[in-house]
Amino acid sequence: MRASTVKTLVTLLACWLLTACSQWHYDLGVPLADTPAPAQHTSLADALDLLGPPLRMSATDTGFVLAWEHWHIRENSVGFSLGALGADFMSADWGEMRIKGEFLLLTFDKDHLLTSATRSEWDNHGGGGKAIQPFFGFISVVDVDDLTEMMPQHRWGSALFQRLPGTLNANSNLDTGQSGLQQRGTPTAAGQQSLEMD
């Protein structure tokens, strides 16, 4: 066998043994693209007929707000490890995330008439990272947990049974439906939830 062939085969073998890539796709909800935002003074009944039940809702001082959303998240990562060769002391990882979504927010007054409608769409790079980690892999270079978590309605019943910092901030809790709402991925280190950090 020619030396160049051997080299090629060895390189291919190394590539197969050492690297791997993963792709995760999350699709949360259904796209809103074809649904127009209702006009001002549209009644609540007409808005619900058009859009169906909202995904998020909260009371406000002047009425209530309803929100519909759709998220598509793509996570790509490539890893390189010597573990397959019995030398599990070094790994290198690269990852990135792409976020695409839509959010429609409707505000209603106490007479159930639409007072404002706002819509946003985005298609952004959601972050990523690179890591070289000896011996143990402590760091995940892409984190999508805050974007893929379950809806807050599932946590409504437990809102007043949190640890003390959270309970003290119950009046500002965005999961109760009484204090506003927030989109997925909103940082908790500022704003209403900052008191809950412990």
Next chain:
Amino acid sequence: MKLTTGFIALLLCTSLLGGCAQFESKRGVEVNWQSTVTEQLVNGQSTRRDVLAMLGPPSQVIALDGESALYYLFEHSEGEGLVLILYNSMRIDTRYDRAIFFFDENDVLTEFATRLYPADEG
């Protein structure tokens, strides 16, 4: 020749070790808001008692300055994945079956809406 054989064996092993994955996750209240059920509800006549009797406890109760809303949510995720060791792919689709009911200060139904995806109709 030995190396070629090894390489082919590796390819074969990798192919054999590849696999697929599938999972399903369901969270939330039991779906009872099929159209055959909710067509019995009439705005201006049905009461909160009627809705609770038909659908059971909601996921969330929202107080609206005298009025109130009951929100029902069922979250259904399905995932499919391809595990080829060197390339792995997972696709997760999440759908939200939901229903919302608004009541006035006398607990009479004023508006409601439901959404149910075909897969959850049964």
